[in-house]
Amino acid sequence: MANKKSAVPFNVTPEQEQKLNQALQELKGTRGALMPALQKAQEIFGYLPIEVQQRVALGLDIPLEEVYGVSTFYSQFTLNPKGQYKISVCLGTACYVKGSGSLYEALKEKLGIDGGECTEDGKFSLDACRCIGACGLAPVLTINDDVYGRLIVDDLDDILAKYQN
Amino acid sequence: MDMVNIKINGAPYSVPVGSTILEAARYAGIHIPTLCFLKDINEIGACRICVVEVVGAKNLVGACVYPVAEGMQILTSSPKVFESRKRTLELILSTHDKKCLTCVRAGSCELQRLCREFKVEDENYYQGEDIRYEVDDTAVHMYRDNNKCILCRRCVAACSKLQGIGVIGPNDRGFKTHIGCAFEQNLGDVACVSCGQCIVACPTGAIAEKDDTDEVWKALADPSKHVIVQTAPSIRVTLGEAFEMPIGTNVTGKMVSALRRLGFNAVYDTDFAADLTIVEEATEFIERVKNGGALPMITSCSPGWVEYCEHYYPEFIPNLSSCKSPQQMFGAVAKTWYAQKMGLDPKDIFVVGVMPCTAKKFETKREDQSAAGEGIADVDVAITTRELARMIERAGINFAHLPDSEFDTPLGISTGAGSIFGATGGVMEAALRTAADWLTGGEMKKINFEEVRGVAAIKEATYHIGDLELRVAVTSGLANAKKVLESVKSGEKKYDFIEIMGCPGGCVNGGGQPVQPAEVHNFYDLRALRAAGLYADDAGKALRKSHENPAIQELYKEFFGEPGSHKAHEVLHTHYSERSRF
Numbered sequence: 001m002a003n004k005k006s007a008v009p010f011n012v013t014p015e016q017e018q019k020l021n022q023a024l025q026e027l028k029g030t031r032g033a034l035m036p037a038l039q040k041a042q043e044i045f046g047y048l049p050i051e052v053q054q055r056v057a058l059g060l061d062i063p064l065e066e067v068y069g070v071s072t073f074y075s076q077f078t079l080n081p082k083g084q085y086k087i088s089v090c091l092g093t094a095c096y097v098k099g100s101g102s103l104y105e106a107l108k109e110k111l112g113i114d115g116g117e118c119t120e121d122g123k124f125s126l127d128a129c130r131c132i133g134a135c136g137l138a139p140v141l142t143i144n145d146d147v148y149g150r151l152i153v154d155d156l157d158d159i160l161a162k163y164q165n
Numbered sequence: 166m167d168m169v170n171i172k173i174n175g176a177p178y179s180v181p182v183g184s185t186i187l188e189a190a191r192y193a194g195i196h197i198p199t200l201c202f203l204k205d206i207n208e209i210g211a212c213r214i215c216v217v218e219v220v221g222a223k224n225l226v227g228a229c230v231y232p233v234a235e236g237m238q239i240l241t242s243s244p245k246v247f248e249s250r251k252r253t254l255e256l257i258l259s260t261h262d263k264k265c266l267t268c269v270r271a272g273s274c275e276l277q278r279l280c281r282e283f284k285v286e287d288e289n290y291y292q293g294e295d296i297r298y299e300v301d302d303t304a305v306h307m308y309r310d311n312n313k314c315i316l317c318r319r320c321v322a323a324c325s326k327l328q329g330i331g332v333i334g335p336n337d338r339g340f341k342t343h344i345g346c347a348f349e350q351n352l353g354d355v356a357c358v359s360c361g362q363c364i365v366a367c368p369t370g371a372i373a374e375k376d377d378t379d380e381v382w383k384a385l386a387d388p389s390k391h392v393i394v395q396t397a398p399s400i401r402v403t404l405g406e407a408f409e410m411p412i413g414t415n416v417t418g419k420m421v422s423a424l425r426r427l428g429f430n431a432v433y434d435t436d437f438a439a440d441l442t443i444v445e446e447a448t449e450f451i452e453r454v455k456n457g458g459a460l461p462m463i464t465s466c467s468p469g470w471v472e473y474c475e476h477y478y479p480e481f482i483p484n485l486s487s488c489k490s491p492q493q494m495f496g497a498v499a500k501t502w503y504a505q506k507m508g509l510d511p512k513d514i515f516v517v518g519v520m521p522c523t524a525k526k527f528e529t530k531r532e533d534q535s536a537a538g539e540g541i542a543d544v545d546v547a548i549t550t551r552e553l554a555r556m557i558e559r560a561g562i563n564f565a566h567l568p569d570s571e572f573d574t575p576l577g578i579s580t581g582a583g584s585i586f587g588a589t590g591g592v593m594e595a596a597l598r599t600a601a602d603w604l605t606g607g608e609m610k611k612i613n614f615e616e617v618r619g620v621a622a623i624k625e626a627t628y629h630i631g632d633l634e635l636r637v638a639v640t641s642g643l644a645n646a647k648k649v650l651e652s653v654k655s656g657e658k659k660y661d662f663i664e665i666m667g668c669p670g671g672c673v674n675g676g677g678q679p680v681q682p683a684e685v686h687n688f689y690d691l692r693a694l695r696a697a698g699l700y701a702d703d704a705g706k707a708l709r710k711s712h713e714n715p716a717i718q719e720l721y722k723e724f725f726g727e728p729g730s731h732k733a734h735e736v737l738h739t740h741y742s743e744r745s746r747f
Contacts (some may be wrong), residue, residue: 050348051466054747063331064747065355068347073338079348 002159004072007120010051019044020052024059033060034070038077047081079160080118083125087161089141092131099152100139104128106153107141110160171237186217186228187237191688192215197241198250198279200368202229206688207322212315213253214279217241225249234298249285261369262312268370270284275368275682276315290649298343303353305530306523307364307374309333314371319683320344320363322631327669329644330473332357347747356476356746358643360469360641360667361523361549361676373521374677378556380546385428391507391516394424395435395495395576399521399587399672400550402698406610406679407554408564411696412691417567423557424519425570433576434527434739435518436583438464438495439595441720443582443711445737446592447599448728450662454633459483461638461653461660464592468528469667469676473643473740478650479743484663487738489534489543490677491586492518492525495537496543497736502724503576504537511537518547521587524667525549536736549677578716581703588696589618589641589671590624593664597628597637598710604631612709618700621669623649625660637662642669670696 023040024100027033037060041052048071071077089104095111104126106115111124118125134140137149148159166183173193178190190197201212208230216225220238225246233239240246257276259713264707265271280288298311318335321344325331332355347357364372384392405414424432449496450462465471474481489497495518515570518525525547528534534543547644548556557564571577582598585591594614609630617639618627624639638660640649652658668675670692681691703709710715725733 053347058746063325063334064347065331065334066325069336070332099333 004079006047006049008081008118008122009047009048012045012051016044018054021059024056028060034062034067035074036080038067038071042077047078049079049081078116080116080125081122083118083123085124085143087124087126087141087143088103088129088132088140089126090130090132090134091128092133092135094135095139098138100141102153103139103141103156105154110156124160169233169235169237169613171233171235171239173239174241180233181193182233184233186226186231186233187215189233190217190228190241191567193579195241196684197228198227198282198435199683199687200275200279200315201319203274203322203683205318206326206687207317207319210293211317212257212317214250215615216246216253218246219744220245224246226628226672240510247283249278251285252278254283254285255287257288257315257671258285258288259293260295261298261315262310263288264313268313269373270333270367270680271683273680274370277369277435278682287531294340295695296341297345301345301352302375303351304357304359305353305375306359307352307361307372309352309370309372310346312343313369313646314344315369316342316344316350317368319368320368320372323362323366327362327642327644328358328360328667329647330356330358330477333363336737356744357526358469358472358476358667359524359676360643362668364523365678365680367680368683370601374528374549374551375549376552376555377526377546377553378559380515381548381556384517384545387515389513390515392428392515392517393431393433393499393711394429394517394519395438395492396420396424396519397435397492397521397525397587397628398439398584398591399675399678399695400553400698401584401702402587402695403521403673403678404549404554407551408557408682409554410565412681412685412689413696414680415698415702416564417702417709418571419564419567421572422564422567425558426562427560429517431573433495434572434579434583435491436579436586437576437714437716438498439466439586439592440492440714440717441494441654442488442578442586443592443599444717444721445494445733447485447596447603447712449486449488450596451600451603452729454661458531461663462486463663463665464739466529466586466592467665467672468522468524469587470643470646470665471526472524472630473646473667473746475741475744475747477647480654481650482741484740487734487740489737489739490525490528491583492520493528493534493543493632493739494545494737495544496534498720499576499694500537500541500543501736502720504722511541512539515546515645515691516544518544519550519553520547520678521550521672522547522668523549523676525677531739532742533739544695550679554679575716575719578714580711581709582711582712584699584702584706587665587672587699588618589620589669589692590639590664590667591671591699592637593617593637593662595711596662597630597635599712600635601628601630602710602712604633617664619697620690620696635662636660639664641666641671643667645669671697721726 053067168179200214210227210230215228218240266545300310302308361443401417405416463484496516504511531546622645674692
């Protein structure tokens with residue numbers, strides 16, 4: 001199993017640190033504190049890298065593995081930050097039969113990341129999504145608010161190039 | 166006790182209110198198989214092997230968690246029950262790496278046994294997606310092969326509940342669920358204390374000790390090596406289990422014979438080194454009390470506990486006794502005094518420890534465990550009770566029919582105080598025997614310190630010895646240790662001397678001991694049964710105080726001078742360092 005530590009360097013502001021500490025202090029010792037603690041932490045940092053999960057484990061006095069186990073069980077939590085450009089590939093039925101699966105796989109390869117991850121430079125993150133209501137344009141992907149439709153794998157390089165600078 | 170009337174397989178029984186069906190069946194002498202269930206720590210009803218039919222209920226119920234009720238009619242052996250268990254086993258096998266021929270747990274695997282019992286005929290009945298995992302062999306003491314994991318979570322319960330550590334747990338969800346460490350780190354890189362309680366909890370071959378027997382065989386076959394073996398106190402009352410003997414049987418004589426037949430140049434006893442530990446540790450304790458040293462002093466014999474202290478409670482490092490453990494003291498003496506005495510080069514002495522413990526493998530590789538210097542390890546290899554049993558099997562030795570024989574001298578001479586090191590409270594009692602003798606000039610005749618014996622989670626006592634009032638505490642299992650340490654930290658409790666053993670019940674229940682199936686863990690107290698063998702051994706010995714051991718007296722006279730001398734410190738003591746909590 002691949003090591004799931006995020007490759008993107010982790011930065012924390014004193015303000016974020018203080019917010020998290022306060023939330024953990026309030027939750028410590030209460031039953032079922034971990035879920036709200038992780039939700040709060042994700043709200044503050046946008047994602048839950050090892051540095052944040054270690055703070056949660058220490059703050060609640062529970063094992064790091066327990067924190068990680070919960071964070072990987074629920075799809076609402078993400079271990080990786082979102083990139084400057086968030087790529088979402090629709091894997092809904094219509095897009096999927098039109099070949100969005102290959103687009104998704106090709107993007108993984110081109111960006112060198114897995115679904116749910118972010119490139120090391122923080123530029124691109126890749127996610128799969130369900131139907132975005134543009135089935136007429138299938139297969140579809142979005143990059144932030146831009147929508148690209150009727151795609152084939154060969155189109156991807158040109159699209160990515162637009163965001164490279 | 167309030168009782169309810171139930172019927173199991175048509176026969177009437179009266180069983181205590183609140184019993185589970187599993188317990189009720191046990192009262193009735195009926196065995197219901199389980200797989201994930203471990204009493205008190207893993208009652209999750211997940212594996213569905215223990216399902217039974219309750220007449221009138223819509224579905225089969227899990228006997229391990231389902232309580233009995235008045236008038237309940239239970240069927241434990243109906244076709245429906247058998248069919249369900251068989252299907253469950255076939256489903257488990259669909260993702261199980263069925264390399265039974267080469268599996269270390271072949272013969273003692275609970276899954277294998279159930280497949281035989283429920284007549285699983287096609288191990289590939291269900292075929293589908295299957296995730297293959299890399300084996301994690303990064304830890305010094307064990308490996309994890311998730312391809313053989315059935316996700317029962319017994320190891321997780323042992324780690325987080327018995328030991329209060331929790332470095333392993335279920336990651337991801339659904340079909341991708343697997344047991345691992347945080348952020349998929351390797352076990353060798355996280356704050357695992359090497360106790361091995363996960364290994365003895367595992368029903369299959371998914372977790373096992375690293376087998377170091379090849380190194381031992383190699384040394385035995387090397388004529389230039391003087392290969393000696395030491396056996397930890399608890400091994401004599403657990404090794405027999407590997408040869409179908411009743412739990413707690415004392416097999417000292419047969420064990421010594423077996424080791425001699427394996428070809429060791431001399432067969433020695435860690436009990437000797439346990440006596441030595443007591444002489445040094447009691448000296449250290451009295452000195453700390455008299456000179457205002459760090460108190461409470463805490464024992465350092467258990468490498469799992471020491472590692473736990475370094476990872477999780479580094480603030481208590483000054484409280485740890487600086488004494489090396491008995492295993493390491495043995496090696497240190499073997500490669501200094503013994504080498505001199507025998508006219509051997511310490512480089513040519515190969516010391517094997519037979520230990521109840523996987524953390525002992527880690528301990529041999531700790532820093533500052535080289536009394537002879539030049540990087541010569543005090544102990545070359547530590548093997549577990551299970552590995553020794555396999556060596557005996559491989560050598561074709563018929564263990565049950567061996568004659569008894571005695572340890573060699575001088576490193577095989579010991580007292581009863583050394584024997585009880587293998588049970589929780591034993592080190593404390595042994596230390597108290599010696600301290601009492603020394604502090605009262607032999608006037609205090611107390612030998613048995615009953616208050617510190619037994620399997621209670623935390624034992625406390627206050628003793629008046631001479632003009633000293635000593636407050637002592639004894640605990641075992643790291644979840645309990647955590648409670649004791651927290652109570653000391655908060656100032657709620659004040660102790661002078663604390664004994665902590667990493668495994669619940671002490672070494673008799675160590676992570677290197679023979680594996681017993683869950684049904685034994687659930688219905689017998691292994692800790693008490695095995696410990697009873699050690700206390701009987703102690704009671705039967707002529708000498709029961711460590712400092713009365715003639716070999717120890719000779720050792721001080723010839724080599725160390727006084728207990729706690731400069732030389733003793735060089736050879737027999739060590740230091741500890743803080744380790745990362747993550």
